[in-house]
Amino acid sequence: MALTLCxxxxxxxxxxxxxxxxxxxxxxxxxxxLWQQVDxxxxxxxxxxxxxxxxxxxxxxxxxxxxxGYLDSSRKAPVTGDTRFAIGSLSKGFTAExxxxxxxxxxxxxxxxxxxxxxxxxxxxxxxxxxxLEQLATHxxxxxxxxxxxxxxxxxxxxxxxxxxxxxDLDRGDYRRWLAGFHRPPQPQVVYSNLGxxxxxxxxxxxxxxxxxxxxxxxxxxxxxxRHTGYQPDTLPDRADRAVxxxxxxxxxxxxxxxxxxxxxxxxxxxxAALWSTSSDLLRYAQAHLQGSGDAxxxxxxxxxxxxxxxxxxxxxxxxxxxQNTLFGQQILYQSxxxxxFASYIGLDRRHGTAVVVLQNSFNWRNDIGHRLxxxxxxxxxxxxxxxxxxxxxxxxxxxxxxxxxxxRSLVTARD
Numbered sequence: 309m310a311l312t313l314c315x316x317x318x319x320x321x322x323x324x325x326x327x328x329x330x331x332x333x334x335x336x337x338x339x340x341x342l343w344q345q346v347d348x349x350x351x352x353x354x355x356x357x358x359x360x361x362x363x364x365x366x367x368x369x370x371x372x373x374x375x376x377g378y379l380d381s382s383r384k385a386p387v388t389g390d391t392r393f394a395i396g397s398l399s400k401g402f403t404a405e406x407x408x409x410x411x412x413x414x415x416x417x418x419x420x421x422x423x424x425x426x427x428x429x430x431x432x433x434x435x436x437x438x439x440x441l442e443q444l445a446t447h448x449x450x451x452x453x454x455x456x457x458x459x460x461x462x463x464x465x466x467x468x469x470x471x472x473x474x475x476x477d478l479d480r481g482d483y484r485r486w487l488a489g490f491h492r493p494p495q496p497q498v499v500y501s502n503l504g505x506x507x508x509x510x511x512x513x514x515x516x517x518x519x520x521x522x523x524x525x526x527x528x529x530x531x532x533x534x535r536h537t538g539y540q541p542d543t544l545p546d547r548a549d550r551a552v553x554x555x556x557x558x559x560x561x562x563x564x565x566x567x568x569x570x571x572x573x574x575x576x577x578x579x580x581a582a583l584w585s586t587s588s589d590l591l592r593y594a595q596a597h598l599q600g601s602g603d604a605x606x607x608x609x610x611x612x613x614x615x616x617x618x619x620x621x622x623x624x625x626x627x628x629x630x631x632q633n634t635l636f637g638q639q640i641l642y643q644s645x646x647x648x649x650f651a652s653y654i655g656l657d658r659r660h661g662t663a664v665v666v667l668q669n670s671f672n673w674r675n676d677i678g679h680r681l682x683x684x685x686x687x688x689x690x691x692x693x694x695x696x697x698x699x700x701x702x703x704x705x706x707x708x709x710x711x712x713x714x715x716x717r718s719l720v721t722a723r724d
Contacts, residue, residue, distance in 0.1 A: 342366070345684055346374045349677045357651075357670035358554055358565070359387035362677065363591035365663040367689055369599070371591055379669070380552040381565055389588040390536055392550045394570065395669040396581050396647030398590075398654060400505050400612070403579035404445045404629035406523035407512055408609035415516055418442035422487075425511040431484060435492040444508040445628040446617050450496035451504045452560045454478060455486050471568030471648065478506040479577040498618055498626045505580035512579075520579045531603055532592055537585040539578055541570075550584075553649020556670035565670070571648040579646055587665045590654055594663035597656055614641055614658070633679070638686045644675055653678040659690045 342364065350360050359377035366372070373389035403424040423437030435450075443449035454460065455477060463474035477483065481501060483616040512520045521539050529537050538544050552568060555562040562568060573582040597610050613628040625632040633640045642655035653666040655678040662685045664678040 324564040334367060340353075342372060343374065345681065347478065349680055350374065350376050353668070353672075353674070353677065355557055356564075356672050356674070357377075357668045359391070359551060359669045360677075361387050361389060361391055361393070361587040361665075361667045362681075363389065363587035363665040364681065364685075365591055365595050365598070365661075366685065367661050369595075371595070371662070373591075375587075378601055379550065381554060381567070383552075385548075387551065387669075388549065390546065390549055390586050391667075392536055392541055392544060392584045392586055393669060394541075394551075394647050394650040395583050395585050395590070395667070396571075396650060398585070398643050398644030398645040398652050399581050399583040401629035401643050401654075402528060403505060403508060403512075403520045405609050405613045406527060407441060407445060407508065408580075408612045408628060409523060409527045409606060410512065410516055410716075411612065412605050412608050416441060416512070418445075420511075420515070421573060421596045421621050422507065422511065425515050427514065428549060432487050436484060436487040436490040438492075439507070441508065442510075442513060442617065442628075444501075444504045444511070446626045447498050447501050447504055447628065448496060448618055449504050450492040451499070451501040453500055454502050468558075468560045469562065471553075471555060471562050473569070473571040473573075473648070475502060475571075475573070478502055478580075479573045479575040481506070481510065483507070483577050485603045497620065498623065502577065502580050506576040509576045509579035521582070524579075527606060527609075528593070530603060531606060532589075532596055534585070534589040534592060537583065537589045539582045539584070540572075541584040544584065549652070551667075551669035554670040555649060556651075556672040557674075558646075558671045568649040569673075574688040581645075583669075587667050590665040591663065591707060593657055594654055594665065598658060598661050598663060614656075635679070636683060638683055640679060640682050642678065646671055646673075646675075651675050655682050657678060657682045657686055660686050662686070662689075 350362060353360060354377055358381045359379060362374040364372045375387045375389060377387055379385045379387060379391060407416060411418055418441050420441050421437060422432060422439045422604055426432065431439050439449045454475065460474065460477065466472055467474045480663050483506065509520055536544055541550055553568050555564055555566045555568050559568065597614065600607050613629055616625040616627050619624040630641050630643055633642060638657065639659065640655050640657055642653065645652040649669060649671055651668045651672050653675050656663050662682060664681050666678045
C-alpha cells in the first residue's frame with residue numbers, strides 16, 4: 309500500500325532524472341540557440357502529453373515563451389503562455405511564502421508550534437504539540453504523506469481506475485483524531501507530506517484570521533500582477549483558455565491520453581494543491597525571486613523561503629516549499645507538482661540568474677525538461693562559445709519588464 313501511495317497523488321520530493329547525453333552537452337557547449345534546445349527537449353515529450361508550455365528567463369533578463377500542442381486532446385485549441393494549468397504542489401511554495409510574509413510582519417514565528425496554534429492542544433499527542441511551522445513547511449515534522457487507513461485505500465483504488473481525487477479527508481480536516489496518537493520517528497527525515505501542509509494551512513488560518521491563500525492573493529499575486537493565477541479556475545479571466553487534464557503514467561488503469569477529472573479543493577488542502585496558473589505568470593513570479601519585486605517585505609519573505617534549512621547526504625536540500633538539487637556542480641532551486649491530469653515545474657538558478665517553468669496537461673513522472681534546460685543555460689554561461697544564437701523566423705522576444713501577452717515560439721503539432 310505504501311508503495312502504491314508513493315506512485316500517485318499530488319507532489320513529490322524525488323529528484324528529477326537528468327540524462328545529459330552527448331548530444332545535449334554538444335548543444336550546450338556549442339551555444340545552440342535557445343529555441344533549438346527547447347525544441348529538442350519538448351518535442352519528444354509531446355508523445356506523452358497533449359500540450360506543454362515552457363517559459364524561460366535568460367541570464368540577461370529576457371523572457372521567452374515556448375508553447376506546444378493543445379489544451380485538450382479532442383478540442384484542438386493551441387496552448388499559449390496564458391493557458392491555465394493546475395499546478396498542484398507548486399501551491400505549497402506560495403503557501404510557505406505567504407507564511408514567510410506573516411513571519412516578516414511578526415504575526416507568526418517559524419518556531420510557533422501546534423500546541424500553541426491549534427485550538428485544543430490537549431487533543432494532540434505530546435509529539436504533535438511540538439511540531440513547528442518550519443517543520444511543516446520543510447516536510448521535516450515526521451508526518452507521513454497522508455493518513456493511511458481503509459477509507460483512503462478505497463479512494464485510492466477508485467482513483468487508479470477513474471482519476472477521481474482521494475484527499476477529501478485532508479481537505480475536510482479529518483486528521484485531528486489521528487494526531488492524538490502521533491509519535492515522531494526517532495530520526496525524522498525530510499518526507500513529503502500533504503498532511504503537513506494541510507496542518508500549515510489550518511494553523512495560519514487560526515493564528516492570522518485568514519487562510520494562507522488570502523495572503524497569497526493579496527501579498528503575492530496582486531503585487532506581481534499574476535492575473536491568470538488563482539485557486540478557483542472558473543473565476544479567472546479567459547475561461548476558455550484552460551487546459552484539460554489527461555491520464556499519463558497515472559492513473560494506472562485509465563488509458564493514456566484520456567481526459568480525467570479536475571481535482572478541486574475547498575478546505576485545508578487548498579493551500580497545498582489548489583492553484584491554477586500560466587507559464588507567463590509563473591515566470592514573472594520566478595523573476596521576482598531572482599531580481600526582486602520592488603516590495604521589501606515580500607522580497608525578504610522570498611529570500612527567507614529560499615534559504616536552505618535541511619541538508620542530508622544523497623538527498624535534495626530542503627528550503628520552505630523549495631528543494632535544492634546540486635548536479636554537475638550547478639545548484640538548482642526547484643519545485644515540482646503532480647495532480648490529477650497535470651505535471652508542473654519551476655526552477656531557479658540563482659548564480660546565473662536564470663529560471664524555467666514547464667507546465668503539461670498530463671500526469672507524467674518524467675518532468676526533467678526544466679532541470680535539463682537550466683543545466684544547459686548554466687553550461688553556456690560558464691563555458692561560452694562564439695556560435696551565434698539565431699531566433700527562428702517569426703519569433704519574438706520579451707523584455708524583462710514587458711507585460712503584454714507573448715508567444716515567442718508556438719508550435720501546434722498535428723494529432724489524430
